[in-house]
Amino acid sequence: MGYQMSRKLNSRVWNILAGTFFTRTALFMSVPYLAIFLTGQKHISIFLAGCVLSINPLVNVVFSGFGGALADRLPLHRIIAVVPIVWGVIFILFYYADSFPAFLLLNGLNGLCYSIFEPASKKVLSAETLPENRLLVFNLRYTAINLGCFLGPLLSLLFNMKLTLFPYIILGSLYILYGVSTQFFFRHGGRIHASVASRGIGSLKNLGVIRKDYVFIFLLAGMSFSFFGYSQLNGTVSQYLSATSALADGARMYSLILSLNAVVILAAQFAILRWISKWNPFNVVLASNLLIAASFLFFVLPVSPVMPLLFITVFSLGELLIGARFDALVDELSPESNKGLYFGCSEFVKIGTTFGPMLGAGLLGLYGAESPVPVFGLIGGITAAGAALIGLAKFRYLRKIRQPADAKYTGVHQEGA
Numbered sequence: 001m002g003y004q005m006s007r008k009l010n011s012r013v014w015n016i017l018a019g020t021f022f023t024r025t026a027l028f029m030s031v032p033y034l035a036i037f038l039t040g041q042k043h044i045s046i047f048l049a050g051c052v053l054s055i056n057p058l059v060n061v062v063f064s065g066f067g068g069a070l071a072d073r074l075p076l077h078r079i080i081a082v083v084p085i086v087w088g089v090i091f092i093l094f095y096y097a098d099s100f101p102a103f104l105l106l107n108g109l110n111g112l113c114y115s116i117f118e119p120a121s122k123k124v125l126s127a128e129t130l131p132e133n134r135l136l137v138f139n140l141r142y143t144a145i146n147l148g149c150f151l152g153p154l155l156s157l158l159f160n161m162k163l164t165l166f167p168y169i170i171l172g173s174l175y176i177l178y179g180v181s182t183q184f185f186f187r188h189g190g191r192i193h194a195s196v197a198s199r200g201i202g203s204l205k206n207l208g209v210i211r212k213d214y215v216f217i218f219l220l221a222g223m224s225f226s227f228f229g230y231s232q233l234n235g236t237v238s239q240y241l242s243a244t245s246a247l248a249d250g251a252r253m254y255s256l257i258l259s260l261n262a263v264v265i266l267a268a269q270f271a272i273l274r275w276i277s278k279w280n281p282f283n284v285v286l287a288s289n290l291l292i293a294a295s296f297l298f299f300v301l302p303v304s305p306v307m308p309l310l311f312i313t314v315f316s317l318g319e320l321l322i323g324a325r326f327d328a329l330v331d332e333l334s335p336e337s338n339k340g341l342y343f344g345c346s347e348f349v350k351i352g353t354t355f356g357p358m359l360g361a362g363l364l365g366l367y368g369a370e371s372p373v374p375v376f377g378l379i380g381g382i383t384a385a386g387a388a389l390i391g392l393a394k395f396r397y398l399r400k401i402r403q404p405a406d407a408k409y410t411g412v413h414q415e416g417a
Contacts, residue, residue: 012124015182033156056107072339146323232356261315
């Protein structure tokens with residue numbers, strides 16, 4: 001099985017996947033604890049800490065189209081080699097930051113690097129992989145992310161790193177090494193070198209193509225509500241668990257559920273992938289939205305140590321369905337000439353992640369950590385609103401594929417309605 005898989009993917013793809021694993025391990029060792037560090041060690045208010053978390057996805061949203069256009073216009077091997085080095089320096093500077101404006105600026109630059117790197121990285125995976133293997137490679141990427149999500153919090157607990165930003169030094173160093181290794185693996189080129197010159201020269205002008213793609217627009221709008229709910233894990237949930245008096249050691253419980261999040265996804269990912277392989281992909285992302293929304297209902301139950309464990313189990317299944325299908329769905333919906341632009345614009349879903357921490361922190365500040373019912377009840381209801389938009393995207397998609405002239409969605413249609 002492993003040998004057959006290795007034959008399907010070349011060394012450049014494995015470089016991207018390995019780099020994803022190591023950098024995400026360091027990322028989850030550091031970033032999820034930023035809100036706790038800012039409020040507990042730097043004495044920054046809950047609301048301002050939420051603003052620091054929100055500036056990252058806000059920059060993602062503002063610059064995602066620009067980043068996607070760059071992926072269609074510039075040599076991909078340059079983007080994926082240079083940006084991680086710059087990104088690594090920014091992460092190292094977190095360790096030396098000492099004020100709200102500094103953290104706000106650095107997390108904004110963090111978001112800018114993400115906006116440029118992510119569409120290029122995903123386009124590389126698509127360009128370096130045969131079409132029949134792309135769903136596999138996007139799921140392997142998701143597996144690498146979740147292995148990092150599992151190991152990162154455990155390493156943070158092991159070395160008691162919740163009260164320091166030293167993990168950002170490790171994180172930055174790994175990103176710099178990632179950029180250097182990428183230069184080595186892509187030195188002889190590949191499919192991405194041949195594809196750059198002939199495509200994407202007018203990529204920014206091609207935003208008009210996306211404006212007319214209502215299936216894609218409604219899908220992104222609906223998914224933004226899913227990401228609104230998803231963003232609460234690193235923001236409102238961490239702040240609630242660390243502040244509530246109903247749990248003896250909420251911060252430790254938060255580390256536990258982060259690792260459990262990864263365990264559930266890693267254990268169930270490929271079994272669920274086989275189970276949903278015949279589903280229409282819109283049904284998959286619709287189910288993911290409803291599961292994430294339903295997970296917050298556990299916080300309206302009487303508080304107990306079991307409550308966060310039930311929450312994270314249902315939440316993880318919803319997250320798994322997004323990870324298993326969303327990137328591959330964007331790849332299938334996007335034309336070859338604008339693939340980077342579509343991957344970039346798919347980051348518009350982060351508008352939910354932008355407002356999620358701010359609204360969640362605002363609700364937590366308004367009602368307090370001892371009143372979780374209105375806080376998480378409202379969060380769950382807002383998240384579930386995305387289901388209507390995803391349903392509308394599916395409706396327009398089904399209507400679209402009935403028009404024989406539109407061959408663009410054929411690959412998606414073959415997966416079943």
